[in-house]
Amino acid sequence: MTITITAFDRSPDGGKGLARDTRVRWALEEVGLPYEVRLVPMPAMKQAAHLALHPFGQIPTYEEGELTLFETGSIVLHIAERGPGLFPADANARARAITWMFAALNSVEPPILELVIVKFAEGDKPWKDERQPLVENRVRARLTQLADRLGDADWLDGDFSAGDLLMVSVLLRARPSGLLDEFPSLAAYVARGEARPAYQRAFAAQLAVNTRPA
Ligand code: GTB
Numbered sequence: 001m002t003i004t005i006t007a008f009d010r011s012p013d014g015g016k017g018l019a020r021d022t023r024v025r026w027a028l029e030e031v032g033l034p035y036e037v038r039l040v041p042m043p044a045m046k047q048a049a050h051l052a053l054h055p056f057g058q059i060p061t062y063e064e065g066e067l068t069l070f071e072t073g074s075i076v077l078h079i080a081e082r083g084p085g086l087f088p089a090d091a092n093a094r095a096r097a098i099t100w101m102f103a104a105l106n107s108v109e110p111p112i113l114e115l116v117i118v119k120f121a122e123g124d125k126p127w128k129d130e131r132q133p134l135v136e137n138r139v140r141a142r143l144t145q146l147a148d149r150l151g152d153a154d155w156l157d158g159d160f161s162a163g164d165l166l167m168v169s170v171l172l173r174a175r176p177s178g179l180l181d182e183f184p185s186l187a188a189y190v191a192r193g194e195a196r197p198a199y200q201r202a203f204a205a206q207l208a209v210n211t212r213p214a
Helices: 021-031 072-082 091-121 128-150 162-172 184-195 197-210
Strands: 003-008 036-040 061-064 067-070
Touching (some): 003 197, 021 072, 036 197, 091 128, 162 184
Antiparallel strands (some): 061 067
C-alpha cells in the first residue's frame, strides 16, 4: 500500500528541515518504508480537499489505503508500530518510549513554540521586549530539566526510539534562537540524531523540494 504524506509546496524555512514533514520523513526512513510526497501550496491547505484530510488545514498528513492521519505524534506512533527500529520489543520500554513522545510534544515543544511566536508573529507588538526574556527563561528551565535527565546518555531511555526522534525534532526548533547551544549535552544529543543516516535522507529529501527551481 502506497504511503503518501503532504508537505509545504515551499517551506518558509527554505529547507532547513524545521517544518513538521521532516519528522515524518525521518520516521519512515528509520523503519524503511517507502513513501510519496504531495506538495500543498499555502492557499490549498485551507480548501475543502485538504481540510478533509486535516481539520486544521495544516501539513503534514499521512495517507495509506483507507487510513488518513494528521498530527505528527499520531503519525510517528503509527509508523513506529509498522516497522522495526523506533519502538523497543519490551512492553514497558515501549510505554516509556511513548511517554517520551508525549513529553516532546506536550512539555518541550510548547515553550519552544512560544519562542518562535514571540520572535516572529508578535515581533511588532509593544510587549515583545518584555515578553521575550520571560519566554526564553521558560525554555531554559525546561531544557535544564531535560539535560539533567539525559545526563551523559546517548538517548533518553536505552536505544534510540520514536521518543528521541520527536525530542530531537522539537529541540531543532530551539537552535536558531541560540538557546540550544547553551546546553552542550542537548546540542550533542541533537547532533547524534542529525547524524543518523535516516535523518540525513529525510533532510536531503525535504531540502531538494525546497531548493528546486521555481
Ligand atoms: N500539531 C501539529 C502536528 O504536529 O502535526 C502541527 C502542524 C503544523 O503546525 N503544521 C504547520 C502548518 O501546516 C507546518 S509545520 N502551518 C500552516 C498553517 O497552520 O496554516 C510548522 C512550521 C512552519 C514553518 C517553519 N519554518 O519556517 O521554520 C517551521 C515549522
